[in-house]
Amino acid sequence: MMPSSIEPIETALKNLDWPAAVINFRVVPGQDANGDEAIWVWLTVQPGAAQQPHQRQQLLDCKKTVQAVVSQQVPDLWTYVRLENPADNPAKPALEQA
Numbered sequence: 001m002m003p004s005s006i007e008p009i010e011t012a013l014k015n016l017d018w019p020a021a022v023i024n025f026r027v028v029p030g031q032d033a034n035g036d037e038a039i040w041v042w043l044t045v046q047p048g049a050a051q052q053p054h055q056r057q058q059l060l061d062c063k064k065t066v067q068a069v070v071s072q073q074v075p076d077l078w079t080y081v082r083l084e085n086p087a088d089n090p091a092k093p094a095l096e097q098a
Helices: 007-014 053-073
Strands: 022-031 037-045 078-084
Touching: 007 022, 007 053, 022 053, 037 053, 053 078
Parallel strands: 037 078
Antiparallel strands: 022 037
């Protein structure tokens, strides 16, 4: 069942140790191609990051971590993690990197 708010998901994700290639993320609830409720997490990444072998592996590991975190919050929903270019989502502020 779709959560009444995505805020707990966003809070859990904000606490992750993000790779430097991830600029930001956004959580979008909706339906998948089968019409089932699902959660999409869009990771805004530095241009070209997915083409660099080391960063590509970090992004793959990050996607698995994101799926695990979201599944803890909403275990009955499928989580899709997608990458996007910063030009596709310029209005979102960047994540603070420690």
